[in-house]
Amino acid sequence: MSSRNKFFLNLLFELILSPYLYTKNFIKWSIQKPELSVEKSRTRVPVDEDKLSVCIHEWGGYKGKRSxxxxxIAGFDCGLDYQLLRFQNYNGKYDVDLTVTISDSHLFERKIEDVKIINVPNVGMDFSGYETFFENIKNAKNKYVLLTNTSVNKKQVEFIDDYLDFFKANRSVGMMGVSFNSKMYQSLIRNNFNPHLQSFFLLTTTEVLKELVEKNKSFPGKGVDFKLALIREGEIKLSRIVMDLGYELVCVLKDGTPYFFNKSCFRDNGRNSWRNFFGDYRLYLEEPNSIHQLNIKKA
Structure with missing residues (x-):
């Protein structure tokens, strides 16, 4: 079955079950008391080397700078040029290895120096690049991994050292991002709660990705060629699996605060730890899709 047909079939099931699903969500949020945590967060396997492997995914038809x-959501400037500048100018204490994955590479008309290029199919869009990149590094030593695309705000801040130091010190964190959404907008059940990190910036490790792929039997979003389905089967599922594995998720907020959320027990979907905005976090930002400097005092 195609990704498109599967997506609309899911909507049909939601429509049929909507009275039950709406009522269930209402009771959970308005009547049922949050459960106390009964499970401790999982501890991440330490990295073998202080190295960050960065994957920047780009669609070949984009210009280097775009709006x-x-x-x-407020408009912003972004593009591959700003992403390359961000990482190629880095001179901190970690070893950074940079790869650019390009889908529809026949549309890409420029040459990039001193960067590894991998051409990938456009099926799965960003997740096609992420999955191919993972396949290239999965057998190497465990290290930090950043999956990102060219829709990151052009604003330049120094973040790598602070983010990796924080990640190293907080081994209960399986994945870290700079923006979140508490809802699945690609659903007929409007009162749903599906907290997840947004996939334009995801910091993790090789081992966490291996655990995630093993649990899901494939990289989330692999082979999905319908964008609305890709958000459900790629972005949202990825965060859900990380929490199912027992890890916490962290989003660095606009003021630099690291915001933790997780599952407190098997039946919880993240509700018990949620103390933030509902919906797309970018709705509340003047500069959406920005990388925020980590406030060490709040970390």
């Missing part, structure tokens, strides 16, 4: 506008 992005998302409905109800």
């Amino acid at each position: 992005k506008k998302i409905k109800n």
Whole structure:
């Protein structure tokens, strides 16, 4: 079955079950008391080397500098040029290895120096690049991994050392990002709660990705060629699996605060730890998709 047909079949099931699903969510949020945590967070396997492998995914038809506008969210400038500048100018204490994955590479008209390039199919979009990159590094030593695309805000801040130091010190964290969404907008059940990190910036390790792929039997989003389905089967599922594995997720907020969320027990979907905005975090930001400097005092 195609990704598109599967997506609309899921919507049909939601429509049929909507009275039950709406009522269930209402009771859970309005009547049922949060459960106390009964499970400790999982501890991440330490990295073998202080190295960050960065994957920047790009669609071949984009210009190096572009403007992005998302409905109800402030517009911003972004692009591959800003991403390359961000990492190629880094001179901190970690070893950074940079790879650019390009889908529809026949549309890509420029040459990039001193960067590894991997051409990938456009099926799965960003996740096609992420999955191919993972396949290239999965047998190497365990290290830090950053999966990102070119829709990151052009604003330049120094973040690598602080983010990796924080990640190293907090081994209960399986994945770290700079933006979140508490809902699945690609659903008919409007009162749903599906907290997840947004996939334009995801910091993790090789071992966590291996655990994630093993649990899911494949990289989330692999082979999904319908964008609405890809958000469900790629971005949202990825965060859900990380929490199912017992790890915490962290989002660095605008003021630099690291915001933790997780599953407190098997039946919890993240609700018990949620103390933040509902919906897309970018709705509340003047500079969406930005990398925020970590406030060490709040970390």
